[in-house]
Structure formats: structure tokens, C-alpha cells
Amino acid sequence: xxxxxxxxxxxxxxxxxxxxxxxxxxxxxxxxxxxxxxxxxxxxxxxxxxxxxxxxxxxxxxxxxxxxxxxxxxxxxxxxxxx
Amino acid sequence: xxxxxxxxxxxxxxxxxxxxxxxxxxxxxxxxxxxxxxxxxxxxxxxxxxxxxxxxxxxxxxxxxxxxxxxxxxxxxxxxxxxxxxxxxxxxxxxxxxxxxxxxxxxxxxxxxxxxxxxxxxxxxxxxxxxxxxxxxxxxxxxx
Numbered sequence: 397x398x399x400x401x402x403x404x405x406x407x408x409x410x411x412x413x414x415x416x417x418x419x420x421x422x423x424x425x426x427x428x429x430x431x432x433x434x435x436x437x438x439x440x441x442x443x444x445x446x447x448x449x450x451x452x453x454x455x456x457x458x459x460x461x462x463x464x465x466x467x468x469x470x471x472x473x474x475x476x477x478x479x
Numbered sequence: 480x481x482x483x484x485x486x487x488x489x490x491x492x493x494x495x496x497x498x499x500x501x502x503x504x505x506x507x508x509x510x511x512x513x514x515x516x517x518x519x520x521x522x523x524x525x526x527x528x529x530x531x532x533x534x535x536x537x538x539x540x541x542x543x544x545x546x547x548x549x550x551x552x553x554x555x556x557x558x559x560x561x562x563x564x565x566x567x568x569x570x571x572x573x574x575x576x577x578x579x580x581x582x583x584x585x586x587x588x589x590x591x592x593x594x595x596x597x598x599x600x601x602x603x604x605x606x607x608x609x610x611x612x613x614x615x616x617x618x619x620x621x622x623x
Contacts, residue, residue: 435556457538465524466520468584
């Protein structure tokens with residue numbers, strides 16, 4: 397891991413286009429400004445980790461008995477047809 | 480013709496069925512090529528099947544079959560990432576965690592998969608609206 401020290405107002409650049417600026421430091425909270433191409437998604441890591449865990453959990457569905465999925469499918473179809 | 484195996488059933492597909500996921504899925508950056516499998520007995524669920532790991536398959540559902548007004552605006556970066564036009568209709572799917580106990584089955588409404596059928600490209604995005612849950616109970620979502 398690359399470790400850099402930056403002061404408030406200083407920046408760093410990732411690749412040719414992604415700029416991270418330290419906007420403010422208040423106690424143990426660092427406020428960052430990120431400039432990135434529109435096609436680059438930026439998220440808090442906790443959110444990313446939560447989605448990764450959810451994707452991993454979703455994989456278990458294909459190990460289930462077919463009937464369990466069919467039953468839920470029928471239930472959803474039935475509910476949709478009754479207003 | 481190449482084949483995939485889902486729950487013991489072998490299905491064939493064509494090259495033109497392959498959807499490119501250039502970024503992979505969140506936490507699974509190596510899953511770059513997918514096919515979508517519709518099976519009438521489990522509709523409205525669909526399988527999103529990665530070709531880069533044949534042991535895997537994701538059960539998905541169009542969230543709008545559960546919530547008609549779900550995420551009416553897709554994030555602005557999505558079309559740029561899919562390299563598709565504003566007119567391209569996007570297919571939206573959410574990952575389902577199915578469990579033997581139906582009341583414990585959930586759907587991930589926070590991070591939908593979006594697919595341009597014209598471009599045959601897809602991605603998974605994270606919605607900024609955190610009121611959508613990662614683990615929304617499927618039946619509650621349906622009843623809402």
C-alpha cells in the first residue's frame with residue numbers, strides 16, 4: 397500500500413483523471429473532494445462491502461431446491477394478478 | 480453450441496446472447512460475460528449466469544414487478560458506463576437471496592443490475608437513495 401501525507405487543501409491524482417483533494421480536517425474527520433470521469437463510480441467502502449456481501453449471499457439461491465423458487469414465483473405471480 | 484448448466488439443466492446459448500460486463504459485478508470484477516436465462520416455471524425470476532465461472536448463477540427479478548415506482552431515474556453515470564444512448568431502454572434486475580423459508584427471502588434494491596439489450600452491455604450500480612435496502616424482504620417488497 398502506498399502511504400502519503402497530505403495537508404488540508406492538498407491533492408493527489410490517481411491515474412490521469414482522478415483527483416482527490418483534502419478539503420478540511422476536523423478532529424478525526426477528513427473531508428475529501430473527488431473529481432473523477434462520469435463513468436467512474438465512487439462509493440464509501442462500507443457500502444461497497446455491503447453490496448459485495450449481498451452478491452455473495454445471492455449465489456446461494458442456485459443451490460436451493462427448484463420447488464422453493466417455483467413456489468415463490470407462483471406466489472408473486474398470483475399476488476400481481478389480484479389487485 | 481456452447482452450454483451452461485443451471486440446477487442440473489443444461490442449456491445452450493449463442494455468442495450473440497452474451498452480455499458484456501466490463502466492470503464485472505461488485506466484489507466480482509472477474510465476471511465479465513453473462514447470459515440471461517428465462518425459464519417459464521420460475522418467472523418473474525430470471526437467472527443471470529456468469530460464463531467466467533460456471534459454478535455460479537444469480538437469481539434476479541425486475542424490481543418494477545415488485546414496486547412499480549422503483550428507481551424511476553437511473554444514476555447519470557450509468558449510460559456513460561454502458562456506452563449507450565439516452566433512448567436505449569435499460570433492463571433492470573435486482574439480485575435475490577432465496578431461502579427455504581419464504582419470509583426470509585430478500586431482494587437487493589440498493590444495487591440493481593442494468594442491461595442495455597441493444598448494446599448487450601451490463602453493469603451493477605449502487606443507488607444513492609439509501610432508503611432502498613440491500614436485504615429488502617421479498618414479500619414485503621411485493622406487498623408495498
